[in-house]
Amino acid sequence: MVKAIFNISKNMLVAAAAGTTLALIHWEWSSTGLDQMIVPVALAYAVAALVDEIVAMPVIALATRRKILRQFTANWDLRLVGYAVRFVVALLTLILLRADVRLLVAVPPLALSLHLAYSTRVRSRAERQAWQRLAHTTDALNVVDINAVLHTAVAQAANLFSADEVEVELQADQRTVRGNNETITYDGFGTQPSFINGSVIPMEMKGYDGSAVGMLRLRFHGPVKLSEREQYTLRTFASALCTAVRNASAYAELNRVAEEHAHAAAHDALTGLANRRHLLDRGAEQLGQRRSEGVIALLLIDLNHFKEVNDTLGHAAGDRVLIQVAERLRTAVQGDDLVARLGGDEFAVLFHGLPAPAVAAHRAESLLTALHEPIELDGMRISVEASGGIAVAPSTGGMTELLRRADVAMYQAKRAGRRISTYAPARDTADLGRLALGGDLPRAVADHEFTVNFQPIVDLGSGEVVAAEALARWRHPARGTIDPLRFLETVERSGLLPAFAEAVLDQSLIAAQSWREAGFDLPVAVNVSPRSLLDARFPGAVLARLRAHDLPPDRLVLELTETLTLSQLEVVDQVLGQLRDAGIRLALDDFGTGYSSLSMLSRIPVHELKIDRAFVTAMETSAEATAVIRSTVDLGRSLNLVVVAEGVESEPQRMALWELGCSAGQGHLFARPMPAARLLAALHQGAGGRPGTLAPALHDEGAVVRLSPGRRSGPRRVERLPHLPA
Template identity: 35%
Template sequence: MVVPFVLTGVLAVALAVGQGRGWLHLVDDLLIVALSSFTAACAVMAAKSAEGRQRRAWATMGAAIGAWALADLIWLICEHVLHIDPYPSPADVFYLAFCVLAIPAVLGLAQFDVWSRRQATLRIALDGLTVALCSFLLAWIFALHQVFDTYRDDTFALGLAVFYPVADIVILAVAVAVLARVDATHRAVPALLVLGFALMTVTDSAFAYAVAAGSYQTGSFIDLGWAGALVAICVASVLSRGDSPPRLPSVLVPSNTALWAPYVPLLLAGTIGPLMVMTGLLRYLVPVIVVAVCLRQMVAAWENRQLLRAAAEQAFRDPLTGLANQTLFYDRLAHALMLSSRHGHRVAVVFLDLDDFKLVNDSVGHLEADGLLVKVGQRIAGCARAGDTVARMRGDEFALLLEGEHDDSQLIAEHVVDAFDEPFLVHGEQILLRPSVGVAAAATREAQIAPHTLVGRTETAMRTAKRSRSSRVHVFDASCESAEPDIVAPQSVSVQNWPDGAAKIRLLGELRRALDDDEFRMVYQPKVDLRSGQIVGVEALLRWLHPRLGLLGPDAFLPLVRQHGLMRPVTDTVLDKVFGDAARWISGGVPMPVAVNLFAPILRDAGLPTALGQALGRRGLPAELLTLEITEDLVLHDFDVVTGVLAQLRGFGIRVAIDDFGSGFSALSYLRELRVDEIKLDRHFISTVTSDPRTAAVVRAVIDLTHDLGSVVVAEGVEDAATVAWLRDANCDVAQGYFFGRPIEAAAVPELVGLPAEHL
């Protein structure tokens, strides 16, 4: 950056003290050659550090300045080696090449919106034509008419003398038009180019005038104009290397500069020109008319700019929340990834989905739900930093684009989740919304990652977070790709006597919070051997210790759990608590078998046997102590996968039972297709075996069939001695129910060992 200023300073000193001395011409030419060569090298370095259109533009600029440097060298050789007149000479070929190459180089720095490149090109051409014609008019008035008069009879010399200032004017006009389209944050580089080409235009016009007048010679102060132009171009190329590439906007709203810049040359030409060449009233009337027309056009352009700004806001903003929409989000993400590949900045995306928002829509109506989305957007935006982009992607899904030197994505995601701890107020009810959040960052080694790929990773991580009970924020990793599918109950599940509307949404929000706050409790109901009367195991039953409603049984909340994809985190919680209790029983010398209800669709997870085996191993529990009960009234899909999972479970030593047998319509097919260890007869069958002969006949037949298949029969819901006697006579193996005892806390289970059933 210092070199061009030093060279220009030395040139200025030489011109000041060396007038009339023989060494001045050589020093002048050497300094100009050095300055143009250094500027060409800087332009080439700028091209190497740029990308895309910017790289092509600076490469072309490097070629243009290189042609200029070569022309300066030929000028020096002609003047000091060959001792011939350097103007005109072969140097002019390369000066002409500079003029031809500079125009596409400057055009390459222009910003175009992706929808109207042709229209933008036309606007630049018209603006450039306006600036060029007005500048030419001024140049003609002050200098070029003298050149024309001097070379009127020499066509070649006339063409060459006029070409340079005219070409400079065209380049300057294009540079001004490009500057008018560049946003304020990237205006320094094109502004320096405008300054450089303006100095070049003035200098070439002065040179042409001096040559025509016969007063120019090497070592004139005119040479400082070319030096200044080269310095401006050199500084622009150096600044471009540290400047981030401009983001290509989807719709470019013209800047204020774009409004007035094309009219400045017109104002100058329309006011100065008439004063110089006209007489009488026209000399003053024409400038007034030009000023009035220019002002009118600028007002119209300003109004159009306001309309375009409003249209751009509507096109790239979500109309409901006012946040960025999906189009703008992807546009900014693409630009951020480009900057990351160039400067190594961190780029991360946080993707957020509101759990159970469909229920909100169905319960409180779309109008209230839309108002809720507006409040959600405000809370998310309140967690973002200055410069981050918050967008509503679709429906109840939001995203944040985070850029910076450091990766704070997980911390910001946690802040977003914490912002939802405060309930929303809808219809006088406090609604607790819970978001599931996925985070993914672009790795430094993934310079070419596509925006949709990065967003896809955050969506995958979000779905993993939705399934997890341990965290509502999940950072994308390789395990997300192979994660098990979501488990959701069939839509046919019905709920009776439940609250509707906002109250139901509130209960669901509280249910999700219960998973985080450890509000679930396990109780255990004894299972009795009907032959010996001894306790042979317990069944784990889930309860919710609700802070507002007290202790709730599964019928009060399990349908919500099934319908809204919470069975996996609830099942994980149950298994964790049961394994912990069983481990404590064993440490106390009581290896009590325990049965756990398992949501049947979870059996589609091929990794379930391994996960359960590892969990039992960590607790030091024998696999044969665990019985998994499958609810029979839920339809099992992917039957081949399920039978394979059951075979692996039984291979590990884990027992499998069909729960509520007889409550559905596929009982016999289950017996035929599934190899299980126990059949648990539904309580509705058992309750009438002593009073209904048809029921008694069916139950007796099922008991005999189950024994023939090598399985154990367990009767549920036994509540009186007569039923116990009937079951014992029918050769039923095990029974449980209030007749033997109500569910008890885990701490009381060891006391059951050795007690006969009548003492419970």
């Protein structure tokens, strides 16, 4: 109705405009000839056409939500042709009317034919343009990002259907996207009411299989009814949107799976840290930018005795320890530093952008300190000790070389008894020989290539030999004598440790028995691996060897090292208790270097403390080293323990140790490690004609010796060592 009234009013206005134009130019139908009629009629028709455009186009633009300029330019060529045809018909009508009124009967068929042709052409073009717009709209949905699909669908649907608001609601995650052809007004989950109260045209987004992924809604301020063609277009658009949503969702799922696989390929499954591959890739990338990114360094961390924890408590408990270690490292790192797990109990930290190489050591110390706190595991506190090696990126070479250098530094730290060691080229002795040693171990054990040398332990006051420490040697048929620091580590990591330990113990007990038969009843000290303490059968095996060689248990001293992480395990307490109860003596080696602590003395029933050679070497120049030795001696005296100093190289060191109250020592001052037969010959020969001694006495037996001022006050009677039976 409104449309009809508008059209009638418009046509009346157009006719009035044409008539007014003819009146203004004083044109009269009866007074003009044919030749004088064309121009006035053309002018009047042009004014009428202009008025028609000015009146109709804004109204149509408003109804279709188009911009006025866009409406004016749309189909201008067809409208121009239409105006020209109607002008010809009008002019022809006037000519026929002037010639003969009866000829007007030909005008309606002609006008109808022209109208039908024009209408068909207009509809054809409108259909073609509608399908082109639909094709363009659906093409715009061919993206793989779900956000882009939904946002594009809202804007394109608003343009295509001239909707005031378009809403897309997904069933899967209840996501709703709402907006118009210019902006997105809402994008979220759940429902939120629309502010447009008018017509709502819903359409399910169905696929070819009939299943729907959501709902498409067109909202209009006023009442709107879509034509059949528009309804079909809406169904087609909704179907295309359904396909686009499914494709985008499938792509998102594939992308998620690919990202998971990529993450899994670059990260450790247990701890979530970067793995070796990711570490090498990131390191190679940073090394390529080293000139502008500062100093790059790598810290390699190895947990001490983690295998024993795994073997004793089970792999599940070991995994929990690794997870907590990883979390502590992840929390303690700074900035872009990368934490990685290389496998087993090895971790790595890639330091990036350091201002100076020295900063790497400081950060490494902080990280290892973060691991120091005990870990709570099923009501049991497990102490975590680790060794770390630091290597600064070389000027040439890639990540493989940097990783090798950090590995070398880490094992240097282990051998030196330090928590952290920095790579030094002068100490880099790593080569392929280490791998070859592992392959030679079975043959070496079977062919008895391992021998034992003995270093005597001497009473510092009298010079008398009071014991001997067994030191394993490997006489390789091709490589000659191999440094113990190299092969002991290989043995420790192999499955041949029990056989190796038994061979060393047998040779040590044979030597002690031979000395005893010769009149020198000396205890023999043998180093024991921490792994052996996890074997409940170990005490029985040791006692069986003692019985086989007819030696009293108190002639054997077992030296314990690196047991900090094991000292809280019940099996260790049981093994050490059985050994002590059987009469075997226990010594705590490397006391004060970090592998031993005061807390261990309250748990491990030892008889002796051995001061590390590093303190003895430094005592002449370091007040701190002297203080550590004095404290250890006083502690030993308070606990009724023998204190033995390692690495005594000179008489001044011997004298200083004796003045501090240290009762015994070993080192090159007295003798280097030697075979059992040579030591027996040295005992027979003695020092200064005194069998059983290797150094002159610092005093006459029973004499009163005054200590130097500032060391100890008061006289002291020197007696025979009370805790090392001769």
